[in-house]
Amino acid sequence: MEVDRELVEAAQAGDRWALEELVRxxxxxxxxxxxxxxxxxxxxxxxxxDVYLRVVRKLGGFRHxxxxxxxxxxxxxxxxxxxxxxxxxxxxxxxxxxxADTRDPxxxxxxxxxxxxxARRLELLVAGLPEGQRQVLVLRDVYGQSTEEVANAMGxxxxxxxxxxxxxxxxxxxxxxxxxxGQVVALAGRRRATGRRS
Amino acid sequence: MTxxxxxxxxxxxxxEELSLFEIHTxxxxxxxxxxxxxxxxxxxxxxxxxxxxxxxxVDPADGTLExxxxxIGRRRTGVTDPRILAAAGSAGAxxxxxxxxxxxxxxxxxxxxxxxxxxxxxxxxxxxVPTPALARAK
Numbered sequence: 639m640e641v642d643r644e645l646v647e648a649a650q651a652g653d654r655w656a657l658e659e660l661v662r663x664x665x666x667x668x669x670x671x672x673x674x675x676x677x678x679x680x681x682x683x684x685x686x687x688d689v690y691l692r693v694v695r696k697l698g699g700f701r702h703x704x705x706x707x708x709x710x711x712x713x714x715x716x717x718x719x720x721x722x723x724x725x726x727x728x729x730x731x732x733x734x735x736x737x738a739d740t741r742d743p744x745x746x747x748x749x750x751x752x753x754x755x756x757a758r759r760l761e762l763l764v765a766g767l768p769e770g771q772r773q774v775l776v777l778r779d780v781y782g783q784s785t786e787e788v789a790n791a792m793g794x795x796x797x798x799x800x801x802x803x804x805x806x807x808x809x810x811x812x813x814x815x816x817x818x819x820g821q822v823v824a825l826a827g828r829r830r831a832t833g834r835r836s
Numbered sequence: 837m838t839x840x841x842x843x844x845x846x847x848x849x850x851x852e853e854l855s856l857f858e859i860h861t862x863x864x865x866x867x868x869x870x871x872x873x874x875x876x877x878x879x880x881x882x883x884x885x886x887x888x889x890x891x892x893x894v895d896p897a898d899g900t901l902e903x904x905x906x907x908i909g910r911r912r913t914g915v916t917d918p919r920i921l922a923a924a925g926s927a928g929a930x931x932x933x934x935x936x937x938x939x940x941x942x943x944x945x946x947x948x949x950x951x952x953x954x955x956x957x958x959x960x961x962x963x964x965v966p967t968p969a970l971a972r973a974k
Contacts, residue, residue, distance in 0.1 A: 657908065658905055658908075661901070661904055661905060661908065662901065665896065665900070665901050665904060666893040666894065666895060666896065667893055669893075669894060669896040669900065670892070670893045670894045673894055679896075679897060682896070683896060683897060683900045683903070686896065686900060686904060687900075687903060687904050687907050690904050690907065690908050691907060691908060693908075694908050753884055753885055753888045754888055754892070756881075756885040756888075757885045757886070757888040757889045757892055758892065760882075760885050760886060760889060761889060761892065764886075764889070775886070779883060779886040779887065780886050780887070780889045780890050781890055782887070782890070785853065800853070803848075804845065804848055804849070807848035807879060807882065808848055810882060811848070811878055811879060811882050814882065815878065
């Protein structure tokens with residue numbers, strides 16, 4: 639998600655077209671991040687709307703110290719975490735939570751094709767992680783937030799973030815190896831046996 | 837000597853999450869241990885694929901974009917740049933000051949200006965100017 643600085647500045651100055659264009663260009667990215675964090679398409683759509691309402695309120699204070707996409711990711715994280723705190727019900731996040739039509743907007747260079755194919759497989763495995771592990775992993779490893787930022791967003795200590803991160807990576811690697819080895823059936827059995835630890 | 841058991845918690849970590857000592861210890865062990873080297877390579881590959889996920893996007897359900905645009909259209913204040921808001925505020929304050937000043941001035945003028953000849957205060961040059969009672973007492 640790349641956004642021109644001029645477009646952001648025009649939106650900051652009150653240009654309605656620029657603001658709408660900003661939403662058009664970024665809403666898929668915001669929705670995807672929200673979906674990875676909340677694990678449910680309906681909640682992700684609500685989070686997406688709330689993110690842009692917050693963006694309208696706070697855009698004037700954006701100083702271009704970080705990139706707009708980084709700032710937008712932080713806003714999305716905060717809104718998603720607030721939504722999760724309010725949410726009383728818990729969703730069983732299975733692999734199907736992330737739609738299969740995940741797409742890559744950039745052209746695929748040959749050397750990245752394998753990594754992209756792997757990332758698409760990972761999308762489903764990540765969605766199957768326990769909620770706490772999934773959120774930490776998504777914020778840290780997918781969106782590159784620091785351990786401290788993740789801890790602040792989730793109301794955890796940095797130590798707790800590291801523990802969840804370790805478990806999430808370990809589990810994800812094991813599941814990835816199992817699926818790659820054609821051991822999907824064994825994986826499903828192991829998932830049932832281990833249950834949902836976070 | 838560092839054992840595989842000791843190194844195992846360090847294998848999934850990124851370099852920036854480790855101390856210099858831990859980085860050095862892990863590198864030394866991985867150089868000599870094929871099993872841990874394979875594990876470390878798998879985590880590295882996993883990390884790269886997870887980073888690639890940031891560029892993958894999911895299409896939201898139909899109507900999500902329109903819903904967002906309607907919502908922000910309702911909430912939008914028009915101008916959000918604080919510099920423009922500050923300039924508009926200053927201009928507003930200036931206009932308000934001018935309006936109030938003119939109102940006060942016109943009110944003073946209307947007090948000074950008599951409404952008819954019978955109410956005109958005549959100044960008689962040889963008569964003492966009336967003074968308030970308090971001033972007289974002093």
